[in-house]
Amino acid sequence: MLSSFRKLSKSKAGPIFAVTFLLLILASFALADISNFRQGGGLSSGTLARVGGVSLTEAEVQDVIDRQVQQLRQTNPNATRADIAGEFDAIVNALLQERTLRAYAEKHGFQVSKRLVDAEIAKIPAARGLDGRFSEQAYQQFLQQQRLTDQQIRNEITTLLLQRLMLTPVAANARIPLGVARPYASMLLEGREGEVALVPTRAFAGGPAPTEAELQRFYQQNQARYTVPEQRQLRIARIGPEQLGNVAPTEQEIAAYYNANRATYGGTEQRVISRAVVPDRAAAEQIAARAKAGGTFAAAAAPAGFSAADVSVGPQTREQLTQLAGAQVAAQVFGAASGTVIGPVQSDLGWNVVKVEAINQSAGRTLAQARAEIAERLAAEKRKNGLADLVAKVEDGIADGQSFSEVAQANRLPMLETPPLTAGGIAPSNPAFRLPAEFAQMPKFAFEIDPDDDPVVEPLPNEGGYALLAVGETRAAAPAAFASIRDRIAADFIAKRASDGARAAANAVTTALNKGASFADALKQAGRPLPAPEPLRVRRLQLQQFQGQVPPPLQMLFSLSAGKSRVVAAPEGQGYFIVKLNRIVPGDASTQPALVARVQSDFNETGSRELAQQFINAAQAELGVKRDEAAIAAAKKRLTTAQ
Secondary structure: OHHHHHHHHOOOOOOOOOOHHHHHHOHHHOOOOOOOOOOOOOOOOOEEEEEOOEEEEHHHHHHHHHHHHHHHOOOOOOOOHHHHHHHHHHHHHHHHHHHHHHHHHHHOOOOOOHHHHHHHHHOOHHHEOOOOOEOHHHHHHHHHHHOOOHHHHHHHHHHHHHHHHHHHHHHOOOOOOHHHHHHHHHHHHOEEEEEEEEEEHHHHOOOOOOOHHHHHHHHHHOHHHHEEOOEEEEEEEEEOHHHOOOOOOOHHHHHHHHHHOHHHHOOEEEEEEEEEEEOOHHHHHHHHHHHHOOOOHHHHHHHHOOOHHHHEEEEEOHHHHHHHHOHHHHHHHOOOOOOOEEEEEEEOOEEEEEEEEEEEEEOOOOHHHHHHHHHHHHHHHHHHHHHHHHHHHHHHHHHOOOOHHHHHHHOOOOEEEOOOEOOOOOOOOOOOOOOOHHHOOHHHHHOOOOOOOOOEEEEOHHHOOEEEEEEEEEEOOEEOOHHHHHHHHHHHHHHHHHHHHHHHHHHHHHHHHHOOOOHHHHHHHHOOOOOOOEEEEEEHHHHHHHOOOOOHHHHHHOOOOOOOEEEEEOHHHOEEEEEEEEEEEOOOHHHOHHHHHHHHHHHHHHHHHHHHHHHHHHHHHHHOEEEOHHHHHHHHHHHOOOO
16 A cells, blocks of 8 residues: 555655565574564675675675575475576675674674573574473574574574664654544545546558558568567487386395385384473372373373373384484383383483373285385386486586587487577477477577587476487577568558557547547547547545556546546557546545554554664665675676576
8 A cells, every 4th residue: 555655645665674585594483573674895705795894795695595595495396596586686785784784783882692692592492392491402403404503593693683672673663643644545535537438449440551662661660579589499319218228126126125124114013102201300200190090191291281282292113202202211112001101211301201092003015015116116216327327428428529419329319409499489480390398498498508508418397307408500689581571560560550540549539628628529530430438436545456457547547637638558559548537536534544544554664664774774874885796796697597
């Protein structure tokens, strides 16, 4: 809604200071009250920019980009740096903003103590043990999972604390008075009444056939329209399983795999358990006594503050339980009968009380029963390894100076040569040509390399193998020959003539309207029958339902003065709308307190962000910002290539 206000008042909206990549990095931290912002010199090698005495290096930008790619790969396993290339500039600017905050704090002696950082680390859920307290072991596991170091976490948290302590007082509670919000709310209630008529292009179709001179002149004036983009011929050699021959495993290989994985194919035993861990033995003995007295384990553990969900562990193998609770607990659990209450047993996390709720046993499979599954798995592994070896052989051949054809023939790879294609895979010289679906991405890859580069190996989708790709004939972008597209030029000429006629008629009608003629009389100026005008009645508030895609007639209606008319083009060359505004009905929000409150809330929210942004801007002006634009451009090129 605020964007509508800004358009109405014609003020310039400042950039919103929001750094989504930090929120992605710290999403699993669940740090309280942190949601709005991220942290913050001639320049030495590797330094992209400096704010005050704090530098931003290419390595730091790369670290953020790589973490973003890892996040993206959770939903798109094939994601690469190229997928976030459009975010590079925003990432650099945001990192500069966070370094601004850090440098400003250093300059003015504002420090974050180690105790504050430690307290925030202790709030990380993944850093807590089963007793709900901070666990160094759990914290180290968390760092490994997130591929972060302790110092990186501390730097991030320090910055977030600086944001909380420095920016929140600046930006919090930005209050826009009701007296300011009410006029804007009234503007949303403003109504406009008018009329609209369409002058369709089709009404001006026809006319004499264009002469050859007219077509030549039109072609020369519109060469950009008829320019065919650069084209490249693709040479593709498929590297697939069919080049590997027989990859079926032998009986000896199947038997060896079965014997090496008897733990998988043999019988398994799981114990369904309930478990409580407390820091002292006395509390554990009380839980054990209540559990042995009867009733559910959850009821026995409840007085110690545990819920049913807290104590329910579920089925565990001996290996899983050993990893969870230690070898001593696992040994006693797997040596007990169903229904037995075990403990207290001490482990690294405290005193354990465990109840064996049930014992689940599954029968194993014989070699004959598992043979098909093992054979399929071994064949897939052989295919994968064989393809990797074949790709390495192909790449070695290219590195040794062999040509595309020589490598393809030496390795019996089927070859395909396309006609010259655009980057979109279209063959202007052969419109009926279609690349096989598995090669759909090859034109994109072909336009990412230099035509003189050596052939490259690219993966095929859905693990379908690989393709050796080389660029053959290259055609520079140039206008298509007149003779080859004469029919298209003629059609475009006729369409342009009809459009020009419709626009001239619409302008004549608008001129008559602005001189005071009625809509019906003005339409007669077109010289041919046109559709009658239709009424328009709309409130400004209703424009929000179009979510930024407001139809052109409605946009025009709210830019006119009462009694005025104007022409606006209809989409897709349909013709031209003539819009006339008859009446403006002022809005009155005095009876709409809910709307006024909503407007005020929107202003307050954006006001807070803009205050924070202005603080950062002022800090940068005080500290001074040095940017090495050449280094930033080079880093962008290096860090946004597909990896």
